[in-house]
Amino acid sequence: MQFGILVNEGPYNHQASDSAYLFARTAIEKGHKVPRIFFYHDGVNNSTRMAEPPQDDRNVTARWSKLAEEHGIDLVVCVAAALRRGIKDELLAPGFRISGLGQLVEMGIQYDRLVTFGD
Amino acid sequence: MSDMDMEDDGSGIVKKFMFLNRKAPHGTVYALEGLEVVLITAAFDQDVSLVFTDDGVYQLMKGIDTKGIEVKDFSKTYRALEGYDIEKLYVDRTSMEARGLTEDDLIVDVTVMSDDEMKNLMAEQDVVISF
Numbered sequence: 001m002q003f004g005i006l007v008n009e010g011p012y013n014h015q016a017s018d019s020a021y022l023f024a025r026t027a028i029e030k031g032h033k034v035p036r037i038f039f040y041h042d043g044v045n046n047s048t049r050m051a052e053p054p055q056d057d058r059n060v061t062a063r064w065s066k067l068a069e070e071h072g073i074d075l076v077v078c079v080a081a082a083l084r085r086g087i088k089d090e091l092l093a094p095g096f097r098i099s100g101l102g103q104l105v106e107m108g109i110q111y112d113r114l115v116t117f118g119d
Numbered sequence: 120m121s122d123m124d125m126e127d128d129g130s131g132i133v134k135k136f137m138f139l140n141r142k143a144p145h146g147t148v149y150a151l152e153g154l155e156v157v158l159i160t161a162a163f164d165q166d167v168s169l170v171f172t173d174d175g176v177y178q179l180m181k182g183i184d185t186k187g188i189e190v191k192d193f194s195k196t197y198r199a200l201e202g203y204d205i206e207k208l209y210v211d212r213t214s215m216e217a218r219g220l221t222e223d224d225l226i227v228d229v230t231v232m233s234d235d236e237m238k239n240l241m242a243e244q245d246v247v248i249s250f
Contacts, residue, residue: 008149080155100159102162102163104159105163105165106163108134108245108246109163110130116248116249118249
């Protein structure tokens, strides 16, 4: 099955992006496909390479980049939500790109399931 | 609104998209940014339904005035939805009545639904996105 994933919350303050990551990783382990993950609302804050969490904590952004590299996942950050929050191309961690909401709608149209992670 | 220019993905597939609006219009950005997704989905010629439930019913309340909190009042966007061929607006009766509201308190025409009707409508959808 092809899963699209929508992440609506930023890292650390909410569990949503952790849950989204674990869901994506597990779905892939089970043989499903996760071609794209879309970041919206404060979810765009998952994409910044400027984040430096303490050594003894998980690095949410680096974890997304690694998953994307290993499985060819398209990590898409909404342009309007990103600009509103100061996220720009030059701040993006590897694997992320900025694009429009059309990329989210496409996931709904083309994939078998669209799963939202948010509050 | 730059991404409004992009339209359908060329597949010609039309799916049923339901947007579940659960939050008050102000206090968080979900309602405002959620509306953007609704408009883009309509631009992709999809079958769009909007549901207002929980505090989401406040999004449609008449007489919203945001001057005091100095944020944008986007409530007129709901009146403009018809222009985007978005005409399926549903309000959860339980949520509306729990907040002391009636249909007369709302700025647009809606279909008020019971919990059972809402459950059935939701089951018919291909995609449900919750804000």
